[in-house]
Amino acid sequence: MNVFAQNTIVLNVDSVGPKINKEIYGHFSEHLGTCIYEGIYVGKDSEIPNINGYRKDVVEALKEMKVPVLRWPGGCFADTYHWKDGIGQQEDRPSIVNVFWGGVTEDNSFGTHEFLDFCELIGTEPYLSINVGSGSVQEAMEWVEYVTSSDESPMTELRKENGREDPWDVKFWGIGNETWGCGGEMSPGYYADLFRNYSAYIRGNGFQKVICGPSADDTHWTETIMSKLQGKLNLTQGVSMHYYTLPTGNWGSKGSSVDFEEDMYFSTLHGTMKIEDYINQHLAVMLKYDKEGKVKLIVDEWGTWYDQLPGTKGGFLQQQNTVRDALVAGINLNIFNNHADMISMANIAQIVNVLQSPILTKGKEMVKTPTYYIFKMYNVHQEANLVPLELQTEDYSYEGESIPAITASASEKDGVVSVTITNANPNKTVSINCSLNKDLKVADAKILTSNSYTDYNDFGKEEKVSLSDFSTAEVRDKQLNISIPAHSVLLLQLQ
Numbered sequence: 116m117n118v119f120a121q122n123t124i125v126l127n128v129d130s131v132g133p134k135i136n137k138e139i140y141g142h143f144s145e146h147l148g149t150c151i152y153e154g155i156y157v158g159k160d161s162e163i164p165n166i167n168g169y170r171k172d173v174v175e176a177l178k179e180m181k182v183p184v185l186r187w188p189g190g191c192f193a194d195t196y197h198w199k200d201g202i203g204q205q206e207d208r209p210s211i212v213n214v215f216w217g218g219v220t221e222d223n224s225f226g227t228h229e230f231l232d233f234c235e236l237i238g239t240e241p242y243l244s245i246n247v248g249s250g251s252v253q254e255a256m257e258w259v260e261y262v263t264s265s266d267e268s269p270m271t272e273l274r275k276e277n278g279r280e281d282p283w284d285v286k287f288w289g290i291g292n293e294t295w296g297c298g299g300e301m302s303p304g305y306y307a308d309l310f311r312n313y314s315a316y317i318r319g320n321g322f323q324k325v326i327c328g329p330s331a332d333d334t335h336w337t338e339t340i341m342s343k344l345q346g347k348l349n350l351t352q353g354v355s356m357h358y359y360t361l362p363t364g365n366w367g368s369k370g371s372s373v374d375f376e377e378d379m380y381f382s383t384l385h386g387t388m389k390i391e392d393y394i395n396q397h398l399a400v401m402l403k404y405d406k407e408g409k410v411k412l413i414v415d416e417w418g419t420w421y422d423q424l425p426g427t428k429g430g431f432l433q434q435q436n437t438v439r440d441a442l443v444a445g446i447n448l449n450i451f452n453n454h455a456d457m458i459s460m461a462n463i464a465q466i467v468n469v470l471q472s473p474i475l476t477k478g479k480e481m482v483k484t485p486t487y488y489i490f491k492m493y494n495v496h497q498e499a500n501l502v503p504l505e506l507q508t509e510d511y512s513y514e515g516e517s518i519p520a521i522t523a524s525a526s527e528k529d530g531v532v533s534v535t536i537t538n539a540n541p542n543k544t545v546s547i548n549c550s551l552n553k554d555l556k557v558a559d560a561k562i563l564t565s566n567s568y569t570d571y572n573d574f575g576k577e578e579k580v581s582l583s584d585f586s587t588a589e590v591r592d593k594q595l596n597i598s599i600p601a602h603s604v605l606l607l608q609l610q
């Protein structure tokens with residue numbers, strides 16, 4: 116238990132840390148429920164206002180939030196997906212049964228062109244997940260050629276016939292997803308050999324090839340794949356890791372996304388904070404085999420996973436998003452920022468209508484969730500340099516268990532220092548003293564909070580949770596005292 120006379124943040128503004136890759140603010144879009152169809156893509160003939168079939172409201176909201184990278188087509192779906200079924204005239208494409216998610220039949224109208232054009236429209240880097248579970252090396256090679264090559268070849272001819280003259284710029288390639296589970300039920304040793312085989316043929320300038328890494332704290336998986344890459348570390352640039360936050364920690368009954376009390380609020384935040392320990396454990400293993408730290412960690416699925424909302428279709432993973440989720444987002448993003456030297460990317464699951472989404476849609480309506488506003492608030496950290504900080508915080512305790520009340524991270528870009536702070540305690544305003552080594556003034560401050568941690572934004576109702584201006588005291592003698600309201604997330608900008 117931490118007992119301090121005073122909560123403090125010490126900022127050494129002159130000490131420039133590593134760059135916070137913008138990809139740490141990445142997202143994930145899977146053919147799952149209404150993420151792609153309805154959430155992103157409604158087709159050109161839809162009554163819902165759209166740009167070439169993409170929902171206009173969603174496109175505008177995502178541009179404003181800033182999506183640096185977007186992963187597709189899965190998830191578990193990716194290892195059932197055959198990309199050639201999703202090209203050519205939409206009406207001629209064969210359908211696919213989404214065996215993992217609801218067993219629904221999809222018409223493949225959203226395929227490679229539709230995804231990559233969407234990325235160009237919203238200004239994001241695509242991250243394609245290759246089918247290793249039920250695909251082949253040849254299928255993967257041809258996809259890479261179709262998408263990225265400017266050579267004369269059968270695949271580039273096919274792409275041109277389908278209306279795209281120039282290749283797309285795709286840097287990020289995931290080779291298999293959760294190959295320890297839905298992506299093929301493989302052993303780590305078998306998969307690592309398969310990865311080497313695929314990676315040898317996935318070739319292109321500046322490619323970042325991601326090896327499927329562990330779930331949560333499975334360091335045995337990390338150890339095996341890293342040891343199997345000895346002497347061949349250049350085949351990968353990133354090890355992926357997946358970690359979901361479940362209030363109960365039990366996949367059978369995870370807990371409600373809207374109807375919960377302090378026990379579930381506390382256990383959710385307690386559970387989400389475990390990610391930092393898991394990250395450190397995996398990094399220790401990786402650095403044992405890669406002393407220079409060239410291979411980075413990619414948290415390519417993270418976020419909350421609750422019981423699906425009553426009345427929604429099984430397997431569609433639809434949940435609401437409250438102030439509790441804003442805290443989860445703020446805490447995780449602070450942790451990722453503080454590991455910017457070794458975490459090169461992170462993708463929250465998922466971008467629209469699935470799990471911890473920034474955006475929810477229902478027919479013509481769209482809401483921005485509390486998680487949306489955290490991503491919007493934190494986008495100031497993208498491509499900024501980490502400013503290391505020393506944090507001393509009291510605990511937030513509940514029935515004998517404790518977590519740190521405060522988390523924080525800071526960065527500097529163009530002379531502006533941005534500090535993001537979360538206060539997990541739902542019962543108490545926490546006062547903190549922030550000391551700077553330079554004479555800076557508060558240029559801007561924003562807060563996300565609400566009366567209750569169960570508050571959320573609902574369809575057809577006035578928006579309850581968003582960002583508002585926050586007034587702080589002035590900096591005096593390089594000291595700033597801030598009172599951070601209960602269950603809130605704060606951005607402080609100093610100049």
Ligand code: AHR
Pocket residue numbers: 145189190191192292293416464465470
């Ligand atoms: O995000 C939902 C699912 O969670 C993904 O399809 C899978 O990779 C993970 O188990």
